[in-house]
Amino acid sequence: MRILHSIALFILVTGWVGTAAGDEPARLFLNGIQAYNEGDYEAAIDTFTRLADSGVKNGKLYYNLGNTFLKSGDIGPAVLWYERAQRLIPDDPDLNFNLTYARSLIEDDPEKQGAPILRILFFWKYILSAATIQWIAVSLNFMFWGLMAVRLFHPRFSPPSVRYATLGLTIIFSLTAFFNYYEMKYVREAVVLHEKASVRSGLTPDSTELFVLHAGTKVRVDKENSGFFRIRFTDDKIGWIAKAELGVI
Amino acid sequence: MDLGNSSSMKHLATALFLILIISLPAGAADVQATVDRTQTTVNEPVILSVTVKGGAGDVDISPIKDFRVMSRGTSTSLRVVNGTMSRQAVYTYALFPFRSGRLNIPALDVTNGDGNAFRTRQISIQVTDQPAHAEASRDVFVKAFVSEAEPYQGQQLTYTFRVYAAVSFQSARFQQPDFKGFSSKEVEERKKFTTVISGREYNVVELVFVLVPLKTGELTIGPATLELDLVRRTNRRRSSTFDSIFDDPFFSRGRLEQRSFQTRALPVRVKPLPDYDLGNVAFSGLVGAFSLTAELEAASVRVGDSTTLTVTVEGSGNIMDASYPDVTIPSAFKVYQDTPEEAVTVGPEGFSGKKIFRSALVAVKGGRFTLGPVEMSYFDTSTGGYRIMSADSLPLVAEAVGGDGASEDIQVFSAPADQPGLPQFKKNKVEFTGRDILPVKEELDALETRGSLSPLTFIIILMAAPVCFFAIRVVGYLTRKSTDPGHLMAERSAQSLKLANHAGVADSDFLGHIYLALISAILSLNGTHGESLTCVEARQILSERGVPESIIESASVLLAKIESSKYGGGRLNADDRSALFEETRQLIGELGR
Numbered sequence: 017m018r019i020l021h022s023i024a025l026f027i028l029v030t031g032w033v034g035t036a037a038g039d040e041p042a043r044l045f046l047n048g049i050q051a052y053n054e055g056d057y058e059a060a061i062d063t064f065t066r067l068a069d070s071g072v073k074n075g076k077l078y079y080n081l082g083n084t085f086l087k088s089g090d091i092g093p094a095v096l097w098y099e100r101a102q103r104l105i106p107d108d109p110d111l112n113f114n115l116t117y118a119r120s121l122i123e124d125d126p127e128k129q130g131a132p133i134l135r136i137l138f139f140w141k142y143i144l145s146a147a148t149i150q151w152i153a154v155s156l157n158f159m160f161w162g163l164m165a166v167r168l169f170h171p172r173f174s175p176p177s178v179r180y181a182t183l184g185l186t187i188i189f190s191l192t193a194f195f196n197y198y199e200m201k202y203v204r205e206a207v208v209l210h211e212k213a214s215v216r217s218g219l220t221p222d223s224t225e226l227f228v229l230h231a232g233t234k235v236r237v238d239k240e241n242s243g244f245f246r247i248r249f250t251d252d253k254i255g256w257i258a259k260a261e262l263g264v265i
Numbered sequence: 266m267d268l269g270n271s272s273s274m275k276h277l278a279t280a281l282f283l284i285l286i287i288s289l290p291a292g293a294a295d296v297q298a299t300v301d302r303t304q305t306t307v308n309e310p311v312i313l314s315v316t317v318k319g320g321a322g323d324v325d326i327s328p329i330k331d332f333r334v335m336s337r338g339t340s341t342s343l344r345v346v347n348g349t350m351s352r353q354a355v356y357t358y359a360l361f362p363f364r365s366g367r368l369n370i371p372a373l374d375v376t377n378g379d380g381n382a383f384r385t386r387q388i389s390i391q392v393t394d395q396p397a398h399a400e401a402s403r404d405v406f407v408k409a410f411v412s413e414a415e416p417y418q419g420q421q422l423t424y425t426f427r428v429y430a431a432v433s434f435q436s437a438r439f440q441q442p443d444f445k446g447f448s449s450k451e452v453e454e455r456k457k458f459t460t461v462i463s464g465r466e467y468n469v470v471e472l473v474f475v476l477v478p479l480k481t482g483e484l485t486i487g488p489a490t491l492e493l494d495l496v497r498r499t500n501r502r503r504s505s506t507f508d509s510i511f512d513d514p515f516f517s518r519g520r521l522e523q524r525s526f527q528t529r530a531l532p533v534r535v536k537p538l539p540d541y542d543l544g545n546v547a548f549s550g551l552v553g554a555f556s557l558t559a560e561l562e563a564a565s566v567r568v569g570d571s572t573t574l575t576v577t578v579e580g581s582g583n584i585m586d587a588s589y590p591d592v593t594i595p596s597a598f599k600v601y602q603d604t605p606e607e608a609v610t611v612g613p614e615g616f617s618g619k620k621i622f623r624s625a626l627v628a629v630k631g632g633r634f635t636l637g638p639v640e641m642s643y644f645d646t647s648t649g650g651y652r653i654m655s656a657d658s659l660p661l662v663a664e665a666v667g668g669d670g671a672s673e674d675i676q677v678f679s680a681p682a683d684q685p686g687l688p689q690f691k692k693n694k695v696e697f698t699g700r701d702i703l704p705v706k707e708e709l710d711a712l713e714t715r716g717s718l719s720p721l722t723f724i725i726i727l728m729a730a731p732v733c734f735f736a737i738r739v740v741g742y743l744t745r746k747s748t749d750p751g752h753l754m755a756e757r758s759a760q761s762l763k764l765a766n767h768a769g770v771a772d773s774d775f776l777g778h779i780y781l782a783l784i785s786a787i788l789s790l791n792g793t794h795g796e797s798l799t800c801v802e803a804r805q806i807l808s809e810r811g812v813p814e815s816i817i818e819s820a821s822v823l824l825a826k827i828e829s830s831k832y833g834g835g836r837l838n839a840d841d842r843s844a845l846f847e848e849t850r851q852l853i854g855e856l857g858r
Contacts, residue, residue: 041712076711083705114702147717161730222334
């Protein structure tokens with residue numbers, strides 16, 4: 017009886033500790049929401065940033081960070097967090113609305129996006145997140161091999177047209193997933209964080225200033241060296257910029 | 266060799282010395298810092314050159330605090346003298362003094378490609394203030410000034426940069442100052458003119474920026490810098506009438522001298538706008554000098570028809586910030602505001618132009634009415650006070666539809682534009698009337714990490730499906746083989762042969778096993794089940810399977826022999842038994858090939 021009592025007590029205590037530990041991020045998150053709604057954006061930024069730093073990778077949390085920075089008038093970090101959110105939830109209408117608004121506040125003319133025809137032809141890449149594309153590829157792959165297995169026993173239930181269509185979609189989504197991996201590893205983009213950032217010809221703060229970018233402007237990062245990024249704004253505008261001036265998406 | 270000969274000893278020593286010199290490593294590093302002058306003025310830079318012999322290096326210029334440093338690039342050279350290769354890199358910087366007095370270029374740390382550290386020596390520079398009368402004695406100089414040193418917040422002012430040149434120059438590179446605290450816009454048209462200073466003629470190029478202070482207080486417009494290449498003509502021939510034609514560096518083989526210039530930093534004290542004291546009209550936010558006019562397209566309209574009220578705000582200042590003026594419109598009219606039309610230009614005097622606000626007024630009730638007056642307040646920078654600009658009231662008559670003077674009210678509805686009998690309204694694009702962002706997301710699933718799969722996991726999951734498929738296939742294949750009659754018969758043949766080989770098996774059992782082994786081997790070729798075969802059947806099966814006739818014959822004879830022994834009832838001695846087993850085993854082996 018005493019043993020049973022001890023076991024029950026152990027379960028109760030460990031269960032309570034586990035619940036308390038699990039409630040901590042939720043409590044922080046709700047505090048952040050409350051601070052935001054009360055207009056205390058500094059506190060909201062602090063709270064949401066702590067959650068993001070703790071390893072939470074979620075488009076909604078990033079969206080909230082974007083909102084909070086934008087409300088506090090910090091356009092650079094706002095665009096940075098919106099861009100990070102867009103990689104996770106690209107089809108979220110709230111995010112797209114707010115990001116469009118934030119971009120309208122950026123002083124620099126936006127960099128030319130990729131060819132529109134590519135965005136039309138490979139539309140799924142631009143409207144689905146990388147994770148969604150991966151799971152679609154995995155599902156289609158299982159479907160195709162499942163059809164192949166069915167064909168072994170009941171060929172009538174696995175018509176060739178369905179198999180070929182499934183195989184084609186599997187290949188398309190798998191290649192897209194691999195291209196996304198390539199993009200994530202080798203195509204780095206960043207956002208200017210400060211109000212003004214000088215892009216220079218060299219790796220020293222006194223190098224000739226080539227041009228000036230403003231908060232929120234998105235650039236491509238080509239390489240990094242000695243505390244500087246070599247960035248590309250457009251094909252004819254490249255240069256070196258201090259790492260602290262940028263936030264990598 | 267006679268070592269006592271002193272002349273020979275000298276030659277030997279000289280030769281050894283030369284060998285030693287020549288064999289010194291080509292990459293031996295040496296670092297040196299030099300300046301083009303040790304005396305300068307606050308507006309003229311000193312050119313610092315750091316020479317690294319033996320290859321490229323990394324120059325740390327951070328200790329330089331008394332000068333603004335601008336890199337002028339790096340030049341490298343490679344020389345081969347008497348078979349010895351030497352490399353040299355020269356790092357050039359333009360140093361603009363921050364103040365007058367004796368300033369120091371401190372010792373600079375230089376690290377070469379091999380990681381070895383060197384240090385240059387300290388250099389002192391005497392910097393004097395630019396004397397006022399010195400301009401005329403200079404070939405090129407720059408100037409910058411603002412139109413208003415103490416503007417109000419929101420008041421536009423101009424920043425003018427001028428370069429005065431008494432000699433030719435080319436490849437000018439201008440770096441505008443940091444207009445922190447201002448919004449800036451460069452006037453596109455650059456002005457060029459000629460002026461005479463102390464009897465010397467200068468060509469002047471003028472750049473103008475329109476600035477609007479964004480905050481109040483003491484602001485500083487940083488120095489602007491200009492780098493250019495002066496054309497210095499070489500005196501290789503006498504002056505002639507063709508000089509003017511060929512007075513161009515392209516023809517004259519002029520020598521180019523790179524020079525840098527810097528203007529002084531300019532302090533600007535931005536004053537806040539005074540408290541607004543015209544309570545009856547709201548402040549429009551305009552700062553500058555403006556005027557306002559208002560007019561009606563028609564002073565009389567029929568009920569249901571529309572007329573256009575046009576209000577024009579004109580002047581210089583932040584005209585683009587003007588918003589719809591407040592106009593008192595009688596309730597007998599529906600008002601539809603159009604998108605304002607802007608015609609603002611930026612010139613040497615700043616932003617100027619006009620903004621036109623149009624509203625369509627639709628009469629919904631008959632009568633005589635008065636619009637306005639139209640009033641707008643702005644801050645007049647010339648007087649330093651707020652003013653109200655206004656346009657007179659406008660009379661407007663709305664005539665009843667019946668034409669008999671009686672009032673007749675109508676209702677205005679939104680309706681399809683092509684519906685006959687109803688007034689046609691201009692459709693307006695839906696514009697944002699306010700801008701804000703959508704709210705934060707409050708769902709707790711925002712705390713769930715939703716990252717993508719790692720490449721390895723993705724590949725493993727992708728490969729899992731084909732692996733499962735091939736596993737199914739293998740299992741199916743194995744299962745199919747076990748139900749195949751041919752396979753079963755072959756197995757039974759091997760099993761029976763194995764039983765027949767056991768010692769101590771009775772003759773009848775032995776004969777039964779080898780019989781079963783033989784017919785099972787024959788039946789496995791046919792792929793059919795069976796418990797017995799006649800010699801004729803065995804022959805037929807083997808013949809159909811293309812078995813050589815000699816083997817068919819052997820099988821037929823052996824089968825007959827086993828049957829006769831089996832059904833004859835005689836006893837088998839050990840030799841007969843062994844021979845019969847061996848014969849059966851060999852035949853089964855041949856059938857199996």
